[in-house]
Amino acid sequence: MDIDKLRQRALSTPRFDRMLADYAAAEHDRFLAKEARDNASRGSKRLGENTQEWLTVYWYATLVLAREGDFEAYMLYLEKNRKPAERFYMPRRAQLQPAVKVIQDLLDDRLDEGYISMPPRVGKTTLLMFLLTYVIALRPDSSNLYSAFSDFITNAMYAGVLEVIRDPTTYAWQEIFPQAKIAFTNAKDETLDIERSKRYHSLTTRSLYGTLNGACDCNGFLIADDLLSGVEEALNPDRLSKAWILTDNNLLARCKQGAKKLFVGTRWATKDPAGIRMSMLDENTDFRNLRWESINMPALNEKDESNFDYKFGVGFNTDFYKQRRASFESVGDEASWLAQYMGQPIDRIGTLIQPEDIRTYNGELPEIEPDAILEACDVAWGGGYYLCSMVGYVYGSEVYIPSILFTKADKYVTRPRVADQIEKFGVRRAQFEKNNGGDEFREWVSNKLASCDHHSIIMRKADPMNVGKEQHIL
Numbered sequence: 001m002d003i004d005k006l007r008q009r010a011l012s013t014p015r016f017d018r019m020l021a022d023y024a025a026a027e028h029d030r031f032l033a034k035e036a037r038d039n040a041s042r043g044s045k046r047l048g049e050n051t052q053e054w055l056t057v058y059w060y061a062t063l064v065l066a067r068e069g070d071f072e073a074y075m076l077y078l079e080k081n082r083k084p085a086e087r088f089y090m091p092r093r094a095q096l097q098p099a100v101k102v103i104q105d106l107l108d109d110r111l112d113e114g115y116i117s118m119p120p121r122v123g124k125t126t127l128l129m130f131l132l133t134y135v136i137a138l139r140p141d142s143s144n145l146y147s148a149f150s151d152f153i154t155n156a157m158y159a160g161v162l163e164v165i166r167d168p169t170t171y172a173w174q175e176i177f178p179q180a181k182i183a184f185t186n187a188k189d190e191t192l193d194i195e196r197s198k199r200y201h202s203l204t205t206r207s208l209y210g211t212l213n214g215a216c217d218c219n220g221f222l223i224a225d226d227l228l229s230g231v232e233e234a235l236n237p238d239r240l241s242k243a244w245i246l247t248d249n250n251l252l253a254r255c256k257q258g259a260k261k262l263f264v265g266t267r268w269a270t271k272d273p274a275g276i277r278m279s280m281l282d283e284n285t286d287f288r289n290l291r292w293e294s295i296n297m298p299a300l301n302e303k304d305e306s307n308f309d310y311k312f313g314v315g316f317n318t319d320f321y322k323q324r325r326a327s328f329e330s331v332g333d334e335a336s337w338l339a340q341y342m343g344q345p346i347d348r349i350g351t352l353i354q355p356e357d358i359r360t361y362n363g364e365l366p367e368i369e370p371d372a373i374l375e376a377c378d379v380a381w382g383g384g385y386y387l388c389s390m391v392g393y394v395y396g397s398e399v400y401i402p403s404i405l406f407t408k409a410d411k412y413v414t415r416p417r418v419a420d421q422i423e424k425f426g427v428r429r430a431q432f433e434k435n436n437g438g439d440e441f442r443e444w445v446s447n448k449l450a451s452c453d454h455h456s457i458i459m460r461k462a463d464p465m466n467v468g469k470e471q472h473i474l
Contacts, residue, residue: 012039012042012043013043013050014040014043014050014053014054014056014057016039017035017036017039017040017043017057017061018036018056018057018060020032020033020035020036020039020061021033021036021037021057021060021061021064024036024061024064024068025064025067025068028068029068030065030068030069030070033061033064033065033068033070034061034065034070036057036061036064037057037058037061037062037065037073039057040054040055040057040058040061041054041058043057044058059077059080062076062077062080063077063175063176066078066176067138067176067177069107069108069138070104071100071103071104071107071131071134072089072093072097072100072104074130074134074176075088075089075100075130076089076090077172077175077176078130078133078164078171078172078173078176079170079171079172080172081169081170081171081172082170084312085312088123088126088130089127089130090311091310091311091312091314091315092122092123092308092310092311092314092315095122095297095307095308095309095310095315096123096127098295098297099116099118099124099127099264099295099297100127102114102116102262102293102295103127103131103262105293106221106260106262107135107260110291111260111291111292111293112260112261112290112291112292113260113261113262113263113277113281113290113291113292113293114260114261114262114263114292114293114294115262115263115264115274115277115278115292115293115294115295116262116263116264116265116294116295116297117264117265117266117267117274117294117295117296117297117343118264118265118266118297118343119266119297119298119299119308119316119340119341119342119343120266120340120341121316122297122308122315122316124225124264124265125153125157125225126160127264128146128157128223128225128262128264129157129160129161129164130164131221131223131262132144132146132157132161132203132221132223133161133164133165133173135220135221136161136180136192136194136202136203136220137173137176137177137180137194138177139220140180140194140195140196140202141198142202142219142220142221143198143200143201143202143204143216143217143218143219143220144202144203144204144218144220144221144222144223145203145204145205145206145212145216145218145221145222145223145251145254145255146203146204146205146206146223146225147205147206147207147208147212147222147223147224147225147227147251148207148208148224148225148226148227149207149208149209149226149227149228149229149233149243150207150209150229151207151210153207153225153226154190154205154206154207154210155190155205157205157225158187158190158192158203158205161192161203161205162182162185162192165182166182179195180194180195181194181195182194183195183196183197184197184198184201189204189215190204190205190206191203191204191205191215199217200216200217200218200219201216204216208224208227208243208246208247208250208251209246212250212251212253212254213250215254216254217254217256218254218255218256218259219255219256219258219259220259220260221259221260221261221262222251222252222254222255222259222260222261222262223262223264224247224251224261224262224263224264224265224273224274225264225265226264226265226266227243227247227263227265227272227273227274228240228243228265228266228268228269228272228273230268231268231336231339233268234268234269234272234339234345240269240271240272243272243273244271244272244273244276247273247276247277248273252277263277266339266340266343267296267339267343267344267345268339268340268345269339269345269346269347270345270346270347271347272345275345278292278294296343296344297343298341298342298343298344299316299321299324299341299342300318300321300322300325300341300342304318304322305318306318306320306321321341324337324341325337325341332357361400363402365393365400365402366395366400368395370393370394370395371394371395371396372392372393372394372428372429373391373392373393373394373425373426373427373428373429374391374392374394374427374428374429374430374431375389375390375391375392375421375422375425375427375429375430375431375456376389376390376392376430376431377389377390377418377430377431377432377433377441378433379432379433379438379441379442380408380414381410381411381441382408382409382410382411382414383410384408385408386406386407386408387405387406387407387408387409387414387418388404388405388406389404389405389406389414389417389418389421390403390404390405391403391404391421391422391425391427402425403421403424403425405417405418405421411441411444415441415444415445415448416448418445419445419448419449419452422445422449422454422456423449423452423454427456428456428457429456429457429459430445430456430457430458430459431459431460431461432445432458432459432460432461433460433461433462434460434461434462438460439460442458442460445458446458
């Protein structure tokens with residue numbers, strides 16, 4: 001068929017564009033299939049001009065595109081039988097297209113690795129679920145691996161993939177891939193095969209902290225979805241280090257040459273697994289031939305307006321995000337707002353209070369009697385944990401801090417130093433955290449002060465039981 005000659009003789013009509021789509025299917029030509037679909041889309045919008053015929057051609061051309069590797073066409077056709085307000089992709093299409101483009105570039109072998117930062121609850125995990133249902137059918141001989149920070153998330157992903165495949169009423173997966181059949185499933189191991197049972201399965205979902213060695217030999221897509229659990233892990237350098245070691249030694253090691261890598265999630269820290277990997281790609285010349293792209297999709301744009309105000313009210317408008325920002329700012333935790341919602345992670349070890357928010361003085365206290373001299377001590381016994389003891393001189397609403405003891409030394413060093421600090425600065429009331437061993441530490445200091453004839457009110461305070469560790473830190 002000479003398409004150019006046919007174009008010269010015919011205007012765009014349902015019959016012509018159906019022929020164009022048929023030719024595209026026979027020749028595996030996505031460009032022509034897109035032309036047919038675009039023509040049909042324009043035709044269906046011209047009321048009274050064969051609307052139903054145009055819609056039939058539109059969906060047929062979309063089906064051709066889906067079978068030829070167009071991820072967006074797949075998602076559109078997958079949900080064509082659902083009501084518009086119940087669909088996942090169509091209401092979010094305009095906002096999610098940057099992420100879809102990165103995925104398409106991986107599918108088309110224009111990229112080797114992709115990194116996408118997105119706020120929570122905007123649809124990233126469902127987008128990845130659709131991608132997995134696509135690649136296991138489009139390329140049934142490939143082995144694909146999905147990983148997240150917990151078994152709960154990987155179990156949910158496994159169940160979601162099976163739901164899409166097995167529910168022909170809601171999803172058109174079986175219509176798109178009529179030859180693709182489930183050959184094997186194992187819910188305990190979170191594995192499944194398409195078309196035939198294989199040693200390395202079509203899909204394996206496994207947490208970063210689960211057993212990965214021998215579980216998968218990934219030659220398709222490796223998808224890492226939120227490898228950090230949240231701020232508590234981001235604040236702990238040991239857990240950050242462990243997350244990267246597991247990513248490098250267990251997760252990335254499962255990839256064969258040519259496997260595509262996609263990291264998606266919240267960037268809690270610059271030294272999270274995605275950050276370390278991107279720094280490596282950017283700085284190490286051994287990776288200079290790898291093609292990769294990183295995009296950040298923040299909650300608010302440069303006009304301070306929501307980037308995720310989806311149709312049918314399924315997203316988050318500008319007011320929602322501004323209120324979330326105000327909530328973080330009210331407790332001085334702008335770092336979590338920037339990381340979780342704006343995709344701007346920072347190294348937060350020791351920087352929960354920003355330097356610009358700290359008032360300093362020249363070391364000379366006011367020449368008047370203070371209203372109170374207080375001390376607060378966060379007790380630690382050494383072993384890598386820090387003790388912090390601070391003295392505060394109170395003048396009305398102002399507090400001057402002339403002394404801070406911050407050390408990883410063990411109790412035989414810290415107990416006498418805290419006692420000396422209290423005596424030297426004339427502390428009248430001291431408060432010790434009541435943690436494991438806190439009472440013993442407090443009693444030792446109290447007895448030491450008594451032997452020096454220094455009288456202070458020594459109190460203890462327990463951690464609130466109904467507050468998470470990260471909130472307590474803040």
